[in-house]
Amino acid sequence: MQLRLQSFLERPKHARATVIDCRPGFEGPYFEGSGPEDSVCGHCSHVLIRGRLTAYLNLYLCCPSCGRYNLAHGGEEGERA
Numbered sequence: 001m002q003l004r005l006q007s008f009l010e011r012p013k014h015a016r017a018t019v020i021d022c023r024p025g026f027e028g029p030y031f032e033g034s035g036p037e038d039s040v041c042g043h044c045s046h047v048l049i050r051g052r053l054t055a056y057l058n059l060y061l062c063c064p065s066c067g068r069y070n071l072a073h074g075g076e077e078g079e080r081a
Contacts, residue, residue, distance in 0.1 A: 005061075005070035007042030012060050012069060022064040030061050043068045 012019055020030060029038075033051035040047050046065035049072060060069045 001037045002045070002047075003037055003039045004045070005039050005042045005048065005072055007063075008060070008069045008071070010069070011062075017058055017060055019060045019062070019069065021062045026064050028064050039070075039072060041066060041068060041070050043070075048072070 011021075022028070029047050029050040031049045031053055033049060033053040035052035037052045038047050039049035039052075041063040044063060044066040046063050048061045048063060048070060053072075059072045061072055062069055
């Protein structure tokens with residue numbers, strides 16, 4: 001099962017956001033958790049988090065495939081794919 005994250009075209013600029021940019025050659029995933037649900041880019045469905053993490057808040061991950069920023073958090077928001 002996959003959870004599609006909310007995707008943004010531009011890098012977030014507000015002070016409370018933690019943004020993780022990807023380096024050239026990085027393919028992901030950024031984190032590996034437990035459970036059957038992967039978190040994927042809301043634009044291209046690239047896997048950004050394998051498994052379910054229980055604690056991360058206000059974290060934006062840059063997709064290494066399409067370059068969009070995706071909001072990852074501990075809530076249940078997102079679209080199941």
